[in-house]
Amino acid sequence: MKTVTRGLRRVLELAVLVGLYLFGTALASWLGWPVPGGVIGLALLLAAFATGRVQPASVQWAAGLLLAEMLLFFVPALMSLLDYGALMRDAGLRIVLVIGGSTLLVMLVTALTVEGLCRWSVRHEA
Amino acid sequence: MRLDALPLFWLLFTVAAYVVSRALYRRWPRYLLSPLLMTPAVLLAVAVPLHVRYADYAADAHYLALMLGPATVAFAVPIWQQRHLLARHWLALLGGMLAGSAVAVGSSWWLAGLLSLEGEISRSLVPRSVTTPFAMPLAESLGGVAELAAIFVMLTGVLGALCGGVLLRWLPLKTALARGALFGVGAHGAGVARAREVGGEEGTVAGLVMVLMGLLNLAAGPLLVWLFV
Numbered sequence: 001m002k003t004v005t006r007g008l009r010r011v012l013e014l015a016v017l018v019g020l021y022l023f024g025t026a027l028a029s030w031l032g033w034p035v036p037g038g039v040i041g042l043a044l045l046l047a048a049f050a051t052g053r054v055q056p057a058s059v060q061w062a063a064g065l066l067l068a069e070m071l072l073f074f075v076p077a078l079m080s081l082l083d084y085g086a087l088m089r090d091a092g093l094r095i096v097l098v099i100g101g102s103t104l105l106v107m108l109v110t111a112l113t114v115e116g117l118c119r120w121s122v123r124h125e126a
Numbered sequence: 127m128r129l130d131a132l133p134l135f136w137l138l139f140t141v142a143a144y145v146v147s148r149a150l151y152r153r154w155p156r157y158l159l160s161p162l163l164m165t166p167a168v169l170l171a172v173a174v175p176l177h178v179r180y181a182d183y184a185a186d187a188h189y190l191a192l193m194l195g196p197a198t199v200a201f202a203v204p205i206w207q208q209r210h211l212l213a214r215h216w217l218a219l220l221g222g223m224l225a226g227s228a229v230a231v232g233s234s235w236w237l238a239g240l241l242s243l244e245g246e247i248s249r250s251l252v253p254r255s256v257t258t259p260f261a262m263p264l265a266e267s268l269g270g271v272a273e274l275a276a277i278f279v280m281l282t283g284v285l286g287a288l289c290g291g292v293l294l295r296w297l298p299l300k301t302a303l304a305r306g307a308l309f310g311v312g313a314h315g316a317g318v319a320r321a322r323e324v325g326g327e328e329g330t331v332a333g334l335v336m337v338l339m340g341l342l343n344l345a346a347g348p349l350l351v352w353l354f355v
Contacts, residue, residue: 014196021195038198039337045202056203063200066193067329070319071162072144076184076191078166078280080273082173083180087274094241096285098251099278102233103286107293107312110226115304117218 013062020044130176136169136186143168157288162316194315201337204330211327212334215303219331222304223339226311227346230254235354250274252354253343254282264343267351279314286313287320294324306331311339 024044025037033040048054056063081088088095129135147164157163173183184191205212212219231252238248250270253261265275290309299305302325309317309324310332318336322329 017196017199020199024199025195036195036198036340038195039340041195041199042202042205042337045199046206049202049206056206059200060203063203066197066200067204067322067333070194070197070315072141072165073190073193073197074162074280074283074316074319075140075144075165075169076187077276078284079169079173079183079187080180080277080280081166081170082178082183084274084277085174091243091247094243095247095251095278096281098234098237098241098243099254099281100285100289101237102230102251102254103282103312104289104293105233106226106230107286107290107308108297109229110222110311111293111297111299111304111308113225114218114222114307115299115301117221118215118301118303121215121218 010061013059014065016059017041017045017062017066130172130178134186136173136178136183137189139172140165140169140187140190157291160288162284162287162319198337201333204326205334208327208330208334211303212331218303219307219335219338222307223311223335223342226307227339227342230311231350245269246271247274249354251278252350254278261343264350268354280316283313283316287316290317290320291324302327303331307335310335314339 020041021038023037024040024042027033027040028035028037045054045059049056130139144161144165147159147161147168150164151159151161169183234251234254235248238251243251246269248270249268250265252268252270253264253275261275261279262272266272286309290313293308294305299308305324306321306328309321309328313320314336318329318332321332
């Protein structure tokens with residue numbers, strides 16, 4: 001009986017997160033906002049935590065599961081490579097070089113900027 | 127009848143390949159065994175010889191991609207738990223995001239020109255650092271192709287998640303904030319998943335930065351269109 005209630009609870013937790021996403025998507029299209037539904041759902045859930053009526057612990061299991069397995073949800077989009085075989089043979093290496101090179105630069109600059117600003121603000125607080 | 131014509135074959139096959147590669151990766155944590163690389167490699171090795179089109183694959187497997195929406199909502203939990211850290215360092219994060227975005231746009235355009243890629247491809251490369259739902263319409267208004275932009279976003283995530291780990295090894299970063307922002311700005315979703323492996327705080331920062339990057343790019347979109355069109 002205990003496992004049944006726990007299972008039911010977990011399904012309910014997932015349903016809350018999916019529901020918030022669907023509601024966010026509907027709201028965005030109704031208002032004509034170009035914001036993804038997930039971002040609106042995220043904002044709503046944060047607002048619910050801020051009121052103090054909803055505890056983060058009440059959706060912790062489902063949130064943990066979705067975040068832990070997020071890599072799986074990215075695989076289908078990668079498979080769109082199936083339709084671009086010719087392009088990838090022609091320009092694939094150059095595209096990978098541009099993306100790889102640019103991404104390395106972005107990471108380097110971002111990390112050093114954040115680190116620098118953090119140290120600066122710590123010095124100024126002290 | 128071919129096995130792959132069974133309903134939901136590709137969905138089940140994707141999940142199975144992921145679960146197996148994740149187990150292998152836990153046992154032997156090497157980059158080549160990372161589920162983000164292994165799972166599509168196994169799937170492509172089966173799908174390409176069978177001449178499967180993306181539409182056939184997606185008909186089964188798009189349910190998985192749909193879960194990215196609820197996963198975005200789920201970020202509310204770690205963001206709320208780390209709210210004090212984020213409130214304290216919002217300026218550093220904003221600075222990193224602005225610098226990172228400028229470098230993303232500038233360096234993609236510069237490198238694409240250097241390697242003489244066609245205009246249509248270059249224009250689809252520019253909005254790459256954005257998450258997919260934001261990047262696709264932006265690519266079109268820049269004169270690129272939405273589907274190409276989606277592929278480039280994915281490649282950015284994969285390459286970024288892989289290089290980011292290597293970069294962390296020789297960059298002397300003392301704060302979890304910088305390590306998280308590196309992944310969140312550089313490799314969005316896939317980077318966030320990778321940052322969560324590095325540490326809980328890194329994962330939270332990366333997730334928050336990814337969401338904020340999407341919003342920032344929404345504001346910066348018109349500026350890009352003005353610069354490039």
